[in-house]
Amino acid sequence: MSAADLAEARGDYAAELRAIQSSLKPAQSFGSGDLRLASTYERMGAAYCDNGKLRDAESAYLRSLRILETAAPDDPHLSVVLMGLTTVYTWTGETTKAERLARRAVTVRERSLGINDVRLATPLQNLAVVLQTEHRSAEARDVYDRALAILDRNGHANDMLTALARGNLGKLLGRMGLRDDAIRELSAAIALGDAAPGARPLPIIAFRTSLAKLYGQAGKWQEAYATIQQAKNSAESIFGPHHFVLEGILLTYADILRHLAHASDAKRMEQQARMIHQRLHRENNMDLMVEARSLCCEIP
Numbered sequence: 001m002s003a004a005d006l007a008e009a010r011g012d013y014a015a016e017l018r019a020i021q022s023s024l025k026p027a028q029s030f031g032s033g034d035l036r037l038a039s040t041y042e043r044m045g046a047a048y049c050d051n052g053k054l055r056d057a058e059s060a061y062l063r064s065l066r067i068l069e070t071a072a073p074d075d076p077h078l079s080v081v082l083m084g085l086t087t088v089y090t091w092t093g094e095t096t097k098a099e100r101l102a103r104r105a106v107t108v109r110e111r112s113l114g115i116n117d118v119r120l121a122t123p124l125q126n127l128a129v130v131l132q133t134e135h136r137s138a139e140a141r142d143v144y145d146r147a148l149a150i151l152d153r154n155g156h157a158n159d160m161l162t163a164l165a166r167g168n169l170g171k172l173l174g175r176m177g178l179r180d181d182a183i184r185e186l187s188a189a190i191a192l193g194d195a196a197p198g199a200r201p202l203p204i205i206a207f208r209t210s211l212a213k214l215y216g217q218a219g220k221w222q223e224a225y226a227t228i229q230q231a232k233n234s235a236e237s238i239f240g241p242h243h244f245v246l247e248g249i250l251l252t253y254a255d256i257l258r259h260l261a262h263a264s265d266a267k268r269m270e271q272q273a274r275m276i277h278q279r280l281h282r283e284n285n286m287d288l289m290v291e292a293r294s295l296c297c298e299i300p
Contacts, residue, residue, distance in 0.1 A: 001043060011201065011238040013050040020047045038067035038081075045084045052244040052280060054088050061085045076112040079105040079123055086126045095134050102127040118154035121147045121161050125168060132172050141176075144169045160199045163192035167207040174214050183218075186211040201238050202245060205231050209249050212256065221259050228253045247276045 004019035020043055027040035041064035048057035061084045068078045082105035089098035105123040113119055124147040131140035147165050156162055167189030174182035186207050193204035208231035215224035232249050239245060250273035257266035 001040070004043065004047060008047075008050065013047070013239065017044075017047040017051050017053075020044045033067055033071050035067070035071055038064045038071070039077075040064075041067070042081050042084065045081070045088075049084070049087060049091075054092055058085065058088045061088065074112065076109055076119070079108040082108065083123055083126050086130065090126075090130055090133055095130055098130045099127070099134070102130050116150060116153065118150060118156055118161075121151050121156070121165065124150070125161075125165055128172075129168055132168070132175070135175075137172060137176050140172055141169070144172065158192060160193060160196040163189045163196060163199070164203055166192070167203060167210075170207065171210050174210060179214055179218060183211065183214050186214070201234060205235050205238075205245060205249070208234070209252050213252055216252075216256055216259065221256060224256045225260060228256055241272075242276060242279065244276060244280045247273045247280070250276070 001020070001023055004016045004023070007013070007015035007019055020040070023040055024044065027034070027037045030036050041060045045057045045060035045064065048054070048060060061081055064081045065078075065085070068075060068081060072078070082101045086098050086102045086105065089095070089101065102123065106120065106127055109117065109120050109123055124143050128140045128143035128147065131137075131143060144165055148162065148169075151157060151159075151162050151165065166185045170182045170185030170189060172182075173179075173185060189207050190204055190211065193199050193207070208227050212224045212228035212231065215221070215227060228249065232246070232253055235243065235245050235249055250269040254266040254269040254273070257263075257269065
């Protein structure tokens with residue numbers, strides 16, 4: 001488990017998954033209802049998510065959930081598994097399941113920690129992401145505002161949790177047509193994320209992609225190009241050239257390149273994005289993939 005944490009910290013998600021897989025047999029020796037086995041399955045679910053293996057992640061999280069619901073139904077850690085499943089179902093477009101689990105995760109922490117604890121910020125953000133995916137913008141904005149208020153009251157206005165909330169709020173504001181506000185929030189989120197030690201890179205990459213789109217909408221194509229290039233370079237260096245996160249980045253890059261009169265390069269980007277899309281659907285038996293995966297529900 002420690003080896004998996006180290007591999008994740010350096011962005012080696014294949015090694016992370018191998019380490020977790022090797023921990024499963026020892027964990028199973030503790031017994032089918034042991035909380036250490038539940039933790040192993042939960043951690044395995046996160047590793048599968050990092051590697052784009054969403055159906056495997058779903059299976060691991062559900063195994064963890066069954067153990068926890070029997071052995072420790074009041075444990076606030078149950079919310080971590082619920083958030084993991086929320087992430088899976090948001091990415092696969094199963095938003096009814098995602099919303100139900102996201103609301104349950106919030107309730108678990110409210111009951112065990114109170115309504116103003118800083119540890120509520122993450123499940124609130126996950127719920128806001130689901131609402132955002134369902135195009136329930138006003139409800140999502142209210143939830144983001146609540147999460148940000150909790151973070152501010154608890155002295156977390158300048159850390160990664162706030163970066164996630166401001167970045168996803170920026171994406172929402174962009175969808176609502178509030179471009180200047182969206183650019184401000186995304187830029188602030190990226191600055192906070194870049195400064196945060198040990199921050200998970202996936203959300204910041206997604207925020208750069210969204211910011212590049214907004215620059216393009218504003219006709220600022222050079223700013224858009226520089227921003228999307230940063231996102232692409234970061235994603236490829238961390239995840240490799242075939243990770244699912246590259247699909248949206250490459251499509252945005254292609255659009256920017258076309259506006260800069262680089263049609264052949266744009267076509268090449270689109271072909272690469274199509275290959276990633278087909279591979280992801282094939283590996284996960286998915287009928288639908290939605291933009292929600294770029295919203296990056298964050299699991300603590």
